[in-house]
Amino acid sequence: METRGRSLVKAVLWNVIGLVSMTAVGFLATGSLRAGGLTAAINTVLGFVTYLIYERVWSRITWGRRHA
Template sequence: MVQHRRSLVKAVSYRLFATSVVFAIAFIFTGELGSSAKIGLSAAVAKTLLYYLWERLWTAIDWGTEPA
């Protein structure tokens, strides 16, 4: 059984990794640390919100689930 703490650490570490990748790509294109940080942070917040909304949408879809 996977502990909740492991799942939380996995999610947070993935978000940090993914944000770092976005930051690096933004830096390559802009050459500016401040702009790259804003892009990386904005992307992290937007992706987290979009993922939550996506999960809520899928919660409303019965396809592929079994009745309790």
């Protein structure tokens, strides 16, 4: 089972990567760093919360795990 701290660190790192890439995509799509950054920030917050919930749910599911 994964600790909450590990899940949190994974979610933060994943979302930093997503924030940078979505800012670039938003900027390319809109030509505005502000609009691209706002879109990326909203996406990052939603993605962060969703990912944390997703990871915590899967940490409780035993299907497909091998027991040593």
